[in-house]
Amino acid sequence: MATETIHHTAATFMDHLPVLVVLVPFVAAPLIVLIGSRRLSWSIAFIASAASFLISIALLMKVIDGGIISYHLGGWAPPIGIEYRVDAANAFVLLLVTAISTIVLPYARKSLKSEIPERHHTLFYALFLLCLTGLLGVVVTGDAFNVFVFLEISSLSTYVLIAQGSYRDKRALTAAFNYLIMGTIGATFFVIGLGLLYMATGTLNMADIAERISDQSDSRTIRAAFSFIVVGIGLKVAIYPLHLWLPNAYTFAPSAVTAFLAATATKVAVYVLLRFMFSVFQPSFLIEVKTFEFFILPFALLAMFAASFIAIFQNDFKRMLAYSSIAQIGYMLLGISFLNETGLTATIVHLFNHGVTKAALFMGVGIYVFRNGGSFYRNIEGLGRTMPWTSAAVVISGLSLIGVPGTAGFISKWVLVQAAIEKGWWPVALLIVASSLLAVIYVWRVIETLYLKAPAEGAVRQEAPMSMLVPLWITALAAIYFGLDTDVTLGAARTAAQGLLAGSAGMY
Amino acid sequence: MLDEFTWPFIVGHLNYWLFIVLMMTGLYIVVAKGNLVKKIVGLNIFQTSVFMLYISMGKVTGGTAPIFPIHMSDIDPDVIYSNPLPHVLILTAIVVGIATTSLGLALIVRIREEFDTIEEDRILEIEQEIANAEIRQFGEAMGGRV
Numbered sequence: 273m274a275t276e277t278i279h280h281t282a283a284t285f286m287d288h289l290p291v292l293v294v295l296v297p298f299v300a301a302p303l304i305v306l307i308g309s310r311r312l313s314w315s316i317a318f319i320a321s322a323a324s325f326l327i328s329i330a331l332l333m334k335v336i337d338g339g340i341i342s343y344h345l346g347g348w349a350p351p352i353g354i355e356y357r358v359d360a361a362n363a364f365v366l367l368l369v370t371a372i373s374t375i376v377l378p379y380a381r382k383s384l385k386s387e388i389p390e391r392h393h394t395l396f397y398a399l400f401l402l403c404l405t406g407l408l409g410v411v412v413t414g415d416a417f418n419v420f421v422f423l424e425i426s427s428l429s430t431y432v433l434i435a436q437g438s439y440r441d442k443r444a445l446t447a448a449f450n451y452l453i454m455g456t457i458g459a460t461f462f463v464i465g466l467g468l469l470y471m472a473t474g475t476l477n478m479a480d481i482a483e484r485i486s487d488q489s490d491s492r493t494i495r496a497a498f499s500f501i502v503v504g505i506g507l508k509v510a511i512y513p514l515h516l517w518l519p520n521a522y523t524f525a526p527s528a529v530t531a532f533l534a535a536t537a538t539k540v541a542v543y544v545l546l547r548f549m550f551s552v553f554q555p556s557f558l559i560e561v562k563t564f565e566f567f568i569l570p571f572a573l574l575a576m577f578a579a580s581f582i583a584i585f586q587n588d589f590k591r592m593l594a595y596s597s598i599a600q601i602g603y604m605l606l607g608i609s610f611l612n613e614t615g616l617t618a619t620i621v622h623l624f625n626h627g628v629t630k631a632a633l634f635m636g637v638g639i640y641v642f643r644n645g646g647s648f649y650r651n652i653e654g655l656g657r658t659m660p661w662t663s664a665a666v667v668i669s670g671l672s673l674i675g676v677p678g679t680a681g682f683i684s685k686w687v688l689v690q691a692a693i694e695k696g697w698w699p700v701a702l703l704i705v706a707s708s709l710l711a712v713i714y715v716w717r718v719i720e721t722l723y724l725k726a727p728a729e730g731a732v733r734q735e736a737p738m739s740m741l742v743p744l745w746i747t748a749l750a751a752i753y754f755g756l757d758t759d760v761t762l763g764a765a766r767t768a769a770q771g772l773l774a775g776s777a778g779m780y
Numbered sequence: 781m782l783d784e785f786t787w788p789f790i791v792g793h794l795n796y797w798l799f800i801v802l803m804m805t806g807l808y809i810v811v812a813k814g815n816l817v818k819k820i821v822g823l824n825i826f827q828t829s830v831f832m833l834y835i836s837m838g839k840v841t842g843g844t845a846p847i848f849p850i851h852m853s854d855i856d857p858d859v860i861y862s863n864p865l866p867h868v869l870i871l872t873a874i875v876v877g878i879a880t881t882s883l884g885l886a887l888i889v890r891i892r893e894e895f896d897t898i899e900e901d902r903i904l905e906i907e908q909e910i911a912n913a914e915i916r917q918f919g920e921a922m923g924g925r926v
Contacts, residue, residue, distance in 0.1 A: 417869055424876045431883060435890065442894040443907055449887045453810060453819060456880050460827055463873060464803075467830065470866070471837050587918050648918035 286330075290343040290356040293327040293366060294409045296320050301401040310394055317397040318377045321404060325370035332363040338767050342414070350414070351477035357414030361768035364620065365411045365543045368627050372535040373404050376631065379743040380528035383638050387526045388436050396436060400532070403429040407540045416552070417476045419544060420463050423508070427455045430537060434525040444524035451517040458507030458514075465500030468493050469552075482552050482775065489557045498561065501548050508541035511568075511605060512575035515598045522594035527638025530590070534597055535631035539623045542604050546619070550772040555611065564609040572609060573703060575602030580710035584717070590637045590647040592714055593630065596673065599707065600626045606700070607688055614691035616769035621761050622684035625672070625754055629681055632669035632747035636662055639736040639744065649717070654727030656719075662736050663722050665748035670715040672751040675708050680754040683762070795836040802829035814900040816891065820884045827877040831870045838866035 300320035304313045335341060335358055343356040358366075377400070384393060406426025410419055431452045437444030470476060472493045473484040485494050503514075510518045518538075522530050549558060558564060576599050583595035600622070607619030637647050639662045644651045656663040672679035675686075685704060692701035735741070754761050790797070802825060809822025843862035849855060888898055895903050 417872075421872055421876070424879075428876075428879055428883060431887070435887060438890065438894065443910065445887060445891045445894060446903055446907065449816065449884065449891060452880065452884050452887065453823060456823055457807070457810065457826070459876075460830055464830055464833065467833050467837065467866075476865075476869075587915065646918075648914070650918040 287343070289327050289331055290341055290358050290412055291345065293324050293331065293370070294356075294405055294412060296323045296327070297401040297408070298405040301398045301405065304394060304398040304401070308394060310390065313394040313397045314377070314381055317401055318374070320401055321370065321374045321377055324404070324408065325367075325374045328363065328366040328370045331358050332360075332367050332764065334358075335360050335363050336764055336767060338771070351475045351480040354418055355414040355477060355479075356412050357479075358412060359768070359771050360764050361546065361620065361771055362411045362543065364624065364764045364768055365540060366408060368539060368624050369404070369407050369411065369536045372627060372631050373400075373532060375743045375746055376528055376532045376535075376635070379531070379635055379638070379740050382737050382739050383528045383642055384526065386642050387440055389439060392436070396433070399429045399432055400529075402426075403433060403532075407536055410540055411543055414478050415476055416466050416469065416478055416481060420459065420466060423462070423544070424459055426537070426540075427459060427508075430533060431455070433529045433533075434521050436529065437524040437526050440526070441524050443520065447517075447520035447524045451521045454507055454514075454517045458504045461500050461504030461507070463504075465497045465504060468497035468500065472497070478547070478552050482554065485552075485557075486554060489554075489560055494553075495561065498553055498557075498563075502545070502563065505541055505545045505548065508538070509545055509605075510538055510541075510598055510601055512571045512578065512598065512602065515575070515579070515601075518598060519591055519594040522597065522634075523588065523591045527634065527641055531631050531634035531638060534593070534634050535627040538597065538601060539627050542601070542619070542623055546608065546616075546772055549608070550616075550775060554775040555773055556775070558611060564611055568605050569609040569700075572602045572605035573700070575599055575605070576703070576707040577710070580707055580714065583714045584710065586714075587650075588648050589640070589652060589718060590634070592718075593633050593637065596711065596714065597630060599711075600630070600673075602707075603685070603688060603704070606704070607691060610691045610695050610697075612691060612695060613766070613769050613773055614687060614694050616772055617762065617765045618684055618688035618691050620765035620768050621687060621758075624761055624765070625680035625684045625751070628747055628750045628754065629669050629672040629679075632665060632744060632751055633673065635740070635744045635747065636666035636669065639740050642740065643734060643736060649721045650728070652718075653721055653725040654723075656723035658727055659735050661741055662744065665741075665744045666722070667719055668748045669751050670718060672755065674711045674715050678752065678755050680751045680761075682755055683758050687762070795832060799829050799833045799836065802826075802832065816888045816898045816900065817885070819900075820881060820888070823884070824877065824881055827873070827880070831873065834866040834870040834873070838863040 297320045300316050304316050307313070307316070331341070338360065341358040342350070343358070344350060345354040345356060348354070384396065388396060403426050406422045406424070406429065409422030410426065413419055413422065431448045434451060435445055435448035466476070469481055469485070472488065472491060473481050475481055475484065488494055507514045522534060525533065579595045579598035579602065583592045583599065586592035586595065604619045604622050607615045607622065609615070639659070640652050640655060641647050643659065644655070668679070672681040675681040685708060689701045689704055692698070692704065806822045806824070806826025806829060810819050810826060813819055813822060840860055840862045843860045846861040846864040891903070892898050895906055897903060
């Protein structure tokens, strides 16, 4: 469990991996713009994303048994210098983010051609990589202010990516604008919280902050900082009453963007929430302020039911999935609010499993949009027969969304119910099952539309192109694979949960 | 708790009071104004208030500007310097603020082109019309009300 300290002068290529995972897409993004070639832009983006993916695998291998890598940026030792710190929790999230971006990029190539004018493609890929950079930076850094900077890098590029949907529907612009307003308020709240923490401690390194606030949990400054940070990140996570930006943003963004964001952006925000709650503020502080029982738990339950309920009554497949995402975020928050190891494991494993499942579903919707020009239930009637491969993958990931045994969704819900029982909260365990039944209804509506309705007159009877079908099936099969073989996911999640629950002790 | 609010306390924290006033003014404008440009202005005021918070906490009593003399041998250990770190942090935040503002204004230009208005009420009406048209076209298939 010892911290692996790297002396800068003796660093080899392998030692630089924590910074390379962020640096590769960051350097590739301006490269795409400078080269300016439409044909090369996709290749560069894909290579950069794949390189980050390979680096994250290497990082996860290094830390999966509980080790920690501390990388000193520029050789300046923390707490003065900026530190990148990789442990099981963030290596796992890094893997999710880079894997999804590497899978979505091949899919994006065809999908974008039908949604965005070709002259914007070069800039689109550059922005996609910047967004990826921001998300990876947020995850890998151990410096509190650095989190804010990377958060804004990813957010600003996200606003533009969502606005690209305006070529298909002009409401994408207002969706992006609303997200910009709410996202900026969230980020500013976060930075106020950081300011208050800095006032109380005089440092910005997360481990250092944790150490210095451990004995002043009744300080009003610390408590104010805590609430600013939780609300600020809560806006990014889309915790139930703060979710208003999400449905429109997901519905009107281009298909590839939605698939990427739904699987990564909110998940990264959940990770930041976990990191700040457990590693900066301590678990003991959390028990003392009782935030969870009185705020997070009720809102999580509300999200699970209200958002699922709204999802049932949607006419649009894509919008339905957006509301379902809000409900699924409820499960993750529920896992956190149990404040025990099983609950946190459930949160982290659900973060991964749901990321994979939602990526598959949104890619499936994207294919329907690509072939039939819309994602309304009317547009997808009877497509189960005309597009059998796409629809089969959508059904598989739909089952994973419900949590049917044998799929990834089942594993995370199973662990979540276990956590509830461990805690002795029987009613909550029953509520988890009850809200899964709501998921059965909204997924069944899709299956019914796909298979039990006759195809509309003049509907396209053509299967999706291979470049879209293969990424879809990779994620759909992953949703099954991680439901059967849970060694990697549950193992990493459990190590991560132990590290988080150890508080700042887990950071050394 | 109330007895903490003595006169020296109130005057001594003047910049923090101003921070709160600015912050709330900005937030109020964002929420209450329907004009999108005014919303961006409100957002700007809101962000500026944070600059004030950070710069206030960099102040060290009796401290001077944190600039070292050119020759290291001239450094006087008795001189107190203000804390430069919050200033540096806020430089970053200013850059972020400018990026957000320019992106917001660019989006407003695009919204003006597409919707022909920048008033939120009117935009919501237009969006509602589009949504109603969609429900008429697609809703009925799902047994929804027309």
